[in-house]
Amino acid sequence: MLANMKALILVGGYGTRLRPLTLSVPKPLVEFANKPILLHQVEALVKAGVNHVILAVSYMSDLLEREMRVQEERLGIKISLSHEKEPLGTAGPLALARELLTDNEESFFVLNSDVICDFPFEDMLKFHRHHGREGTIVVTKVEEPSKYGVVVYEAENGRIHRFVEKPQVFVSNKINAGMYIFSPSMLKRIQLRPTSIEKEIFPSMAEENHLYAMELQGFWMDIGQPKDFLTGMCMYLQSVRQTAPDRLTTGPGFLGNVLVDPTAVIGKNCTIGPNVTIGAGVVLEDGVRIKRCTVLKGSRVRSHSWLESCIVGWSSSVGQWVRMENVTVLGEDVIVNDELYLNGANVLPHKSITDSVPEPRIIM
Amino acid sequence: MLKAVILIGGPQKGTRFRPLSFEVPKPLFPVAGVPMLQHHIEACAKVPNMKEILLIGFYQPNEELTRFMFSAQQEFKISIRYLQEYAALGTGGGIYHFRDQILSGGPEAFFIMNADVCSEFPLLEMLNFQKEHGEPSSFVILGTTANRTQSMNYGCIVENQGTNEVLHYVEKPSTFVSDIINCGIYLFTPEIFQHIGAVFQKNQQDMLLDDLTNGNGWHRAEAIRLEQDIFTALAGQGKLYVYKTRAFWSQIKSAGSAIYASRLYLNQYHKTHPERLATNEDGGPRISGNVYIHPTANIDPTAVLGPNVSIGTGVTIGAGVRVRESIILHGATLQDHSCVLNCIVGWDSTIGKWARVEGTPSDPNPNDPYAKIDSETLFRDGKLTPSITILGCNVTIPAEVIILNSIVLPHKDLNRSFKNQIIL
Numbered sequence: 001m002l003a004n005m006k007a008l009i010l011v012g013g014y015g016t017r018l019r020p021l022t023l024s025v026p027k028p029l030v031e032f033a034n035k036p037i038l039l040h041q042v043e044a045l046v047k048a049g050v051n052h053v054i055l056a057v058s059y060m061s062d063l064l065e066r067e068m069r070v071q072e073e074r075l076g077i078k079i080s081l082s083h084e085k086e087p088l089g090t091a092g093p094l095a096l097a098r099e100l101l102t103d104n105e106e107s108f109f110v111l112n113s114d115v116i117c118d119f120p121f122e123d124m125l126k127f128h129r130h131h132g133r134e135g136t137i138v139v140t141k142v143e144e145p146s147k148y149g150v151v152v153y154e155a156e157n158g159r160i161h162r163f164v165e166k167p168q169v170f171v172s173n174k175i176n177a178g179m180y181i182f183s184p185s186m187l188k189r190i191q192l193r194p195t196s197i198e199k200e201i202f203p204s205m206a207e208e209n210h211l212y213a214m215e216l217q218g219f220w221m222d223i224g225q226p227k228d229f230l231t232g233m234c235m236y237l238q239s240v241r242q243t244a245p246d247r248l249t250t251g252p253g254f255l256g257n258v259l260v261d262p263t264a265v266i267g268k269n270c271t272i273g274p275n276v277t278i279g280a281g282v283v284l285e286d287g288v289r290i291k292r293c294t295v296l297k298g299s300r301v302r303s304h305s306w307l308e309s310c311i312v313g314w315s316s317s318v319g320q321w322v323r324m325e326n327v328t329v330l331g332e333d334v335i336v337n338d339e340l341y342l343n344g345a346n347v348l349p350h351k352s353i354t355d356s357v358p359e360p361r362i363i364m
Numbered sequence: 365m366l367k368a369v370i371l372i373g374g375p376q377k378g379t380r381f382r383p384l385s386f387e388v389p390k391p392l393f394p395v396a397g398v399p400m401l402q403h404h405i406e407a408c409a410k411v412p413n414m415k416e417i418l419l420i421g422f423y424q425p426n427e428e429l430t431r432f433m434f435s436a437q438q439e440f441k442i443s444i445r446y447l448q449e450y451a452a453l454g455t456g457g458g459i460y461h462f463r464d465q466i467l468s469g470g471p472e473a474f475f476i477m478n479a480d481v482c483s484e485f486p487l488l489e490m491l492n493f494q495k496e497h498g499e500p501s502s503f504v505i506l507g508t509t510a511n512r513t514q515s516m517n518y519g520c521i522v523e524n525q526g527t528n529e530v531l532h533y534v535e536k537p538s539t540f541v542s543d544i545i546n547c548g549i550y551l552f553t554p555e556i557f558q559h560i561g562a563v564f565q566k567n568q569q570d571m572l573l574d575d576l577t578n579g580n581g582w583h584r585a586e587a588i589r590l591e592q593d594i595f596t597a598l599a600g601q602g603k604l605y606v607y608k609t610r611a612f613w614s615q616i617k618s619a620g621s622a623i624y625a626s627r628l629y630l631n632q633y634h635k636t637h638p639e640r641l642a643t644n645e646d647g648g649p650r651i652s653g654n655v656y657i658h659p660t661a662n663i664d665p666t667a668v669l670g671p672n673v674s675i676g677t678g679v680t681i682g683a684g685v686r687v688r689e690s691i692i693l694h695g696a697t698l699q700d701h702s703c704v705l706n707c708i709v710g711w712d713s714t715i716g717k718w719a720r721v722e723g724t725p726s727d728p729n730p731n732d733p734y735a736k737i738d739s740e741t742l743f744r745d746g747k748l749t750p751s752i753t754i755l756g757c758n759v760t761i762p763a764e765v766i767i768l769n770s771i772v773l774p775h776k777d778l779n780r781s782f783k784n785q786i787i788l
């Protein structure tokens with residue numbers, strides 16, 4: 001157990017890539033596997049002994065603040081909100097929260113709010129203490145490094161040499177996983193102005209041998225866009241299968257890993273799964289076929305519809321004999337009329353869909 | 365007494381009706397649950413004094429046709445015979461060739477009808493109209509109003525508005541001529557054969573000359589087109605009249621138009637054959653709008669059918685199936701939760717669970733009362749034009765896929781989704 005530790009979570013982005021969901025709810029509060037994204041991180045932090053979480057916020061913070069008061073109570077920790085007047089990027093918020101972060105000499109965690117994995121907080125602290133320098137960043141292996149910024153480091157001890165943005169020749173297959181632990185002395189590097197930690201802070205830390213990489217074991221996903229949100233859900237449910245299989249629903253009509261809120265109602269002759277999350281109060285009527293989808297709170301899918309690779313936003317209604325596929329995302333309170341076909345549709349909140357969308361597009 | 369002749373064409377005709385015309389002669393394709401031709405025959409059988417119906421075409425005698433004629437004769441208590449042309453003689457050549465058969469027994473008049481039209485067949489009205497027009501042996505064309513652009517795909521008629529005499533006739537002009545179009549249904553007196561005969565004689569003479577000058581004798585003197593060769597010449601001679609109808613009418617050229625024609629006939633069934641329309645009953649499927657279900661079909665009570673659905677013999681429809689604007693041919697199976705919209709599902713085909721088989725209707729513009737269905741070409745700008753989806757005979761669609769705007773040729777076993785494709 002780590003005691004009296006702090007963590008700062010960056011939650012100030014606009015979450016534009018997760019629209020239309022983030023038009024209704026700030027990204028940290030969007031439910032991933034039936035729990036707000038942020039709570040996955042906060043709960044893991046609490047489990048690791050963190051007792052003060054600082055949220056670096058910039059917009060739509062009222063909803064977040066209210067929700068966090070509830071969680072403070074429930075988890076028995078302190079949750080502070082550090083409000084920015086203008087977006088300060090991924091480093092600036094650390095300067096803004098300097099006082100909160102330096103009330104003791106202990107190292108602190110910094111997290112991007114939209115990564116999902118088996119959070120390795122205790123290992124991070126151990127690793128960080130072991131090398132004794134200013135910063136540790138968690139890295140994860142990817143198949144196509146040329147799409148990302150990669151981290152080049154010494155295999156034996158993890159000391160980072162450099163960062164290479166979208167490498168054209170192979171130099172490394174490890175990328176920044178969006179989770180860091182820093183010693184308080186690191187804060188002297190950051191000024192109170194919009195700054196990118198990845199581009200403006202890390203390179204000089206690495207040059208001075210102050211930055212180390214720790215490789216993440218197991219799954220990892222940045223769930224900041226719908227396609228990856230669904231891929232991350234599949235990975236997450238698979239890890240639930242290994243660590244807490246009782247949370248998954250099995251039996252006739254269920255295939256693979258399926259997570260169903262106890263208040264959801266599921267009709268007769270449905271086939272659900274693999275890789276489905278059904279939120280609170282959701283109703284699936286008879287004969288629904290659904291796979292690789294997230295259905296958010298309060299939605300209804302009517303009889304005989306077929307859904308694959310979709311996110312159904314809160315309180316939406318999908319008609320009978322509807323077919324939805326190819327990362328169709330419905331915003332909040334969307335109505336899809338009977339018998340329509342939606343292929344890769346991105347539907348903004350409160351829309352009523354009366355015509356099929358045979359090719360991917362945005363429905364304003 | 366009266367007779368009727370139905371021009372049924374032959375195997376080389378009806379290419380726009382593929383792949384369905386591979387399996388069954390197009391005139392026997394079911395429209396609103398019964399063979400296309402049966403609608404003609406029923407209309408003829410209702411005309412007092414109708415003694416015989418002759419089918420003229422260049423199909424080899426075949427079992428389907430024989431069986432159809434046999435059962436139609438029984439049902440409608442009228443003589444029906446098939447007269448086979450030795451080659452395609454055109455819409456006028458065939459009737460001329462078989463003029464003795466048509467005239468035997470001495471009919472004072474006879475109807476000629478294209479097989480590939482769908483119509484209310486206002487035959488009595490045409491007879492009355494003929495009587496009202498002073499000239500006792502005048503010929504009558506059934507006409508209807510089209511919109512300006514579509515009229516050019518048809519035979520166009522200019523009339524004398526006072527007398528309804530046809531002043532001018534032109535087949536498929538390239539510029540607008542008239543919005544009155546030829547419905548392919550005519551009432552003739554035996555005198556018509558004098559006019560066809562004259563063209564026949566002239567053709568023969570021309571051919572002799574032609575043979576002498578450039579030695580190509582491929583054109584048959586016997587091949588005569590009623591429209592271009594006869595009507596064009598008769599126009600303005602005080603012999604040819606047009607009876608304009610406001611009743612429903614459509615050509616049946618493409619498979620898509622068969623779905624549209626089914627809709628027109630199903631709607632007519634309220635008056636003519638209410639017993640052919642399915643109703644909502646306890647323990648039966650939910651019916652919405654006009655639906656024909658053959659009594660041998662096996663339909664789960666949780667299925668929802670209609671509007672405009674025709675279900676053939678021995679079809680099996682599973683639980684929670686949805687069918688709209690479609691024709692399901694005999695022996696097909698639609699498994700649970702599947703959804704079939706704007707399709708023709710071929711004989712003995714199978715659609716898997718939760719599969720969606722969907723086409724795009726080519727209905728006439730609903731806001732234009734004179735609009736007709738476009739029997740478009742398959743391709744436009746190199747791309748397949750979205751059409752109804754057609755599954756040929758014995759096609760298998762796996763569970764959970766989508767087949768959209770596609771044409772699947774017979775005996776295919778698909779293993780994935782397809783969109784906007786012809787699948788050979």
Ligand SMILES: Nc1nc2c(ncn2[C@@H]2O[C@H](COP(=O)(O)OP(=O)(O)OP(=O)(O)O)[C@@H](O)[C@H]2O)c(=O)[nH]1
Pocket residue numbers: 010011012013014015016017018027056057058084086087088089090093111112113114224
């Ligand atoms: N406090 C704060 N956090 C930020 C800011 N910009 C990004 N973040 C956070 O940094 C993390 C990584 O950012 P991105 O992955 O770009 O996410 P995003 O900006 O919210 O979403 P997009 O609009 O889709 O880029 C996320 O947790 C964001 O919430 C900022 O200006 N201030």
Ligand SMILES: Nc1nc2c(ncn2[C@@H]2O[C@H](COP(=O)(O)OP(=O)(O)OP(=O)(O)O)[C@@H](O)[C@H]2O)c(=O)[nH]1
Pocket residue numbers: 371372373374377420421422449451452453454455458477478479480481548
């Ligand atoms: N018996 C016989 N019937 C024919 C012949 N040619 C056409 N028909 C029939 O006559 C009707 C009209 O056919 P067409 O004149 O080819 O068709 P259309 O209505 O002018 O339309 P297009 O195919 O666009 O020219 C159809 O029912 C055909 O089956 C023929 O040579 N012999």
Ligand SMILES: [Mg+2]
Pocket residue numbers: 013014
């Ligand atoms: Mg961003």
Ligand SMILES: [Mg+2]
Pocket residue numbers: 591
């Ligand atoms: Mg013609």
